[in-house]
Amino acid sequence: MRLLLVEDSQRLRVTLVRALARLGYAVDEACGGDEAMASVGVHPYDAIILDLMLPGKSGLELLETWRRRGDLTPVIILTALASVADRVRGLALGADDYLVKPFAIEELAARLEAVIRRHRGQADSRIQVADLEIDLAARTVRRCGTSLSLTAREFSLLECLARHPGRVFSREQIEARLYGEADSPLSNAVDAAIYALRRKLSPGDEPVLIHTRRGLGYVLEERP
Amino acid sequence: MKSIRRQMALSIGAAAAILLIGGGAGLHLTLSKTLTGQFDKSLVTKAQALLIASEIDDGEFEIDLDVQAFAGFGSSSPGDYFEVYSEAGLALSRSPSLGTADLPLPENLISELSGFADLVLPDGVTGRAYWETFTPSDDLEGHFRGTRILVASDTSQLRKTLRTVAFVILSFGGGAILASLAVLYLVIGLALKPVGRLSADVQRIDVHRLSTGLVVDGFPVELQGVAAKLNELLARLEVSFARERRFTSDAAHELRTPLAELRAMTELGATWPDEFTAEHGREMLEVLAELESLLETLSLLAKADSEVSPHLEPVDLGAGVRESLERLDVDLKRRRLTVDSEISAGSVLTDPVLWRAIVANLLGNAVTYAAEGSTLRVCASPHLFSVENDAPDLDPPDLDRLFERFWRKSSSRTEKGHSGLGLSVVRAAATFLGGECSASLRGSRLLVEVRWGGMPPS
Numbered sequence: 001m002r003l004l005l006v007e008d009s010q011r012l013r014v015t016l017v018r019a020l021a022r023l024g025y026a027v028d029e030a031c032g033g034d035e036a037m038a039s040v041g042v043h044p045y046d047a048i049i050l051d052l053m054l055p056g057k058s059g060l061e062l063l064e065t066w067r068r069r070g071d072l073t074p075v076i077i078l079t080a081l082a083s084v085a086d087r088v089r090g091l092a093l094g095a096d097d098y099l100v101k102p103f104a105i106e107e108l109a110a111r112l113e114a115v116i117r118r119h120r121g122q123a124d125s126r127i128q129v130a131d132l133e134i135d136l137a138a139r140t141v142r143r144c145g146t147s148l149s150l151t152a153r154e155f156s157l158l159e160c161l162a163r164h165p166g167r168v169f170s171r172e173q174i175e176a177r178l179y180g181e182a183d184s185p186l187s188n189a190v191d192a193a194i195y196a197l198r199r200k201l202s203p204g205d206e207p208v209l210i211h212t213r214r215g216l217g218y219v220l221e222e223r224p
Numbered sequence: 225m226k227s228i229r230r231q232m233a234l235s236i237g238a239a240a241a242i243l244l245i246g247g248g249a250g251l252h253l254t255l256s257k258t259l260t261g262q263f264d265k266s267l268v269t270k271a272q273a274l275l276i277a278s279e280i281d282d283g284e285f286e287i288d289l290d291v292q293a294f295a296g297f298g299s300s301s302p303g304d305y306f307e308v309y310s311e312a313g314l315a316l317s318r319s320p321s322l323g324t325a326d327l328p329l330p331e332n333l334i335s336e337l338s339g340f341a342d343l344v345l346p347d348g349v350t351g352r353a354y355w356e357t358f359t360p361s362d363d364l365e366g367h368f369r370g371t372r373i374l375v376a377s378d379t380s381q382l383r384k385t386l387r388t389v390a391f392v393i394l395s396f397g398g399g400a401i402l403a404s405l406a407v408l409y410l411v412i413g414l415a416l417k418p419v420g421r422l423s424a425d426v427q428r429i430d431v432h433r434l435s436t437g438l439v440v441d442g443f444p445v446e447l448q449g450v451a452a453k454l455n456e457l458l459a460r461l462e463v464s465f466a467r468e469r470r471f472t473s474d475a476a477h478e479l480r481t482p483l484a485e486l487r488a489m490t491e492l493g494a495t496w497p498d499e500f501t502a503e504h505g506r507e508m509l510e511v512l513a514e515l516e517s518l519l520e521t522l523s524l525l526a527k528a529d530s531e532v533s534p535h536l537e538p539v540d541l542g543a544g545v546r547e548s549l550e551r552l553d554v555d556l557k558r559r560r561l562t563v564d565s566e567i568s569a570g571s572v573l574t575d576p577v578l579w580r581a582i583v584a585n586l587l588g589n590a591v592t593y594a595a596e597g598s599t600l601r602v603c604a605s606p607h608l609f610s611v612e613n614d615a616p617d618l619d620p621p622d623l624d625r626l627f628e629r630f631w632r633k634s635s636s637r638t639e640k641g642h643s644g645l646g647l648s649v650v651r652a653a654a655t656f657l658g659g660e661c662s663a664s665l666r667g668s669r670l671l672v673e674v675r676w677g678g679m680p681p682s
Contacts, residue, residue, distance in 0.1 A: 009485060012488055019488065019499075106491075
């Protein structure tokens with residue numbers, strides 16, 4: 001899951017990038033309005049965390065521009081402006097959620113998960129593929145009722161594939177969702193991650209669920 | 225609960241009652257005296273008529289019976305009596321109405337030649353008497369010298385008349401008091417209606433919209449001044465509340481970002497301890513220092529906004545400026561700024577805390593916002609402290625907002641340590657110290673001056 005964090009406070013930005021990375025998100029960061037505008041044009045994001053008072057273009061101007069262009073990427077406004085009028089203005093311009101500083105990282109993550117799920121039309125945070133159960137909100141995975149332990153990146157990779165079971169994802173697509181601009185993954189990082197995830201999803205003799213489509217990419221599906 | 229209407233009606237009613245009772249009593253007394261006077265006159269007239277009709281016939285004292293009847297002392301006039309006594313007290317003649325009875329003698333009948341007295345008549349009713357000492361005109365030998373005539377009449381009619389008068393006065397007076405109380409209550413109610421409306425209007429004032437105030441024209445002249453003054457006070461309160469609300473909201477807003485930073489850093493370290501490094505600790509201390517600085521600035525503003533007198537003491541002019549410049553030395557060098565200062569020798573009589581705040585804020589702003597490589601000009605004298613620097617980003621319209629609390633040219637937080645309170649602290653402190661602070665643009669150079677017109681140098 002790839003996010004864009006637009007925040008002018010450097011300390012908060014750096015801290016949030018670290019925390020979100022630990023939660024399995026790939027995060028790109030922008031410290032001003034113009035930088036954010038440039039990033040959105042280049043990469044597809046699963047969600048954007050947007051401060052309002054920014055140097056250059058303000059957060060509300062950015063949001064208005066994106067929505068006018070038809071970009072419906074979920075946006076969570078993260079700001080010190082706490083008045084009802086500010087919240088209403090932000091939501092009216094197309095923000096999906098509004099979080100006032102100071103906030104809990106745990107709450108930000110839950111809201112991120114919720115807006116992304118809503119955006120994809122998934123009311124339930126749980127996904128089931130064959131005997132594999134994934135709870136995106138609780139960030140837990142069970143196979144045949146047994147709890148599996150995944151790293152944040154592995155969970156992110158599984159989430160990426162599980163949100164669209166049966167759909168083939170290319171290496172590039174997976175890489176774009178798993179790694180931010182600041183990350184520099186090795187060329188076989190995706191293959192290595194897929195290999196590790198396959199092993200963790202089948203600790204016993206369970207059938208493999210992640211399959212390789214030669215020359216195309218990877219797919220999560222149950223095969224008879 | 226006390227009511228002006230009830231109190232006024234009762235007070236005025238009580239005053240009216242006292243006046244009416246006094247007036248009634250006076251009227252009754254006057255009438256009583258007049259009627260008694262007339263009664264007495266008729267007694268005297270009757271006595272005179274009897275005296276004229278008296279004669280000495282064969283050495284006997286007599287009064288013509290026709291005259292007696294004419295004067296009303298006949299046997300058919302039971303209420304009127306007379307009796308004539310010799311000097312020795314023997315009855316010489318009496319009215320037929322007395323029969324064989326005697327009139328009771330008043331105590332002072334002997335000692336005084338004439339007079340009036342109240343007495344109980346033979347028929348048991350109260351009456352009034354007149355007596356006179358005389359000598360019959362035809363008593364040539366003087367045998368009847370010192371003869372006294374006592375004339376008395378029943379006063380029951382007079383008393384009845386006076387009782388009727390008293391009853392009428394009391395009835396009308398009581399009625400008038402009750403009626404006046406009712407009328408007073410109504411009239412006072414009508415007169416006080418605008419006061420009631422003023423009270424209702426004041427109670428209806430919305431605490432969140434004080435400036436709507438009262439409609440002054442609707443009140444009588446006596447209350448228009450009160451309403452106008454109330455409106456003025458409400459307007460001032462509204463402005464003051466709005467300023468307080470904005471300040472509180474701005475202060476809360478300024479605290480939110482550093483708190484968010486601190487919370488996020490703490491949460492990161494607590495959830496993933498391997499993420500917590502010494503660098504993190506230093507950053508958290510930086511945030512805390514910024515929060516402390518913000519709180520100190522807010523305390524300074526609160527001090528400058530308070531109405532207590534400043535604590536004045538001599539402060540060395542040069543020392544304060546040099547101390548502030550030393551603290552800013554790293555930034556001065558980093559931004560390649562030079563300082564051209566003109567500082568008078570001696571000291572200024574001022575509040576040392578506020579003076580340091582003025583100097584530090586003006587110099588700090590100049591160092592942060594001046595164009596790199598430019599020159600700052602600093603002047604300090606007992607009556608003036610000014611800082612001039614290049615401010616290429618500032619426009620003339622910005623001057624109006626320069627002293628607003630929390631105002632920054634850019635609303636973002638990329639400028640560390642500047643909350644937008646500096647210049648408002650300078651202005652509040654200057655005003656508190658009896659001076660004034662102003663800013664002007666000279667081309668692209670910003671000049672901020674703090675002047676102490678009335679502050680004597682030490």
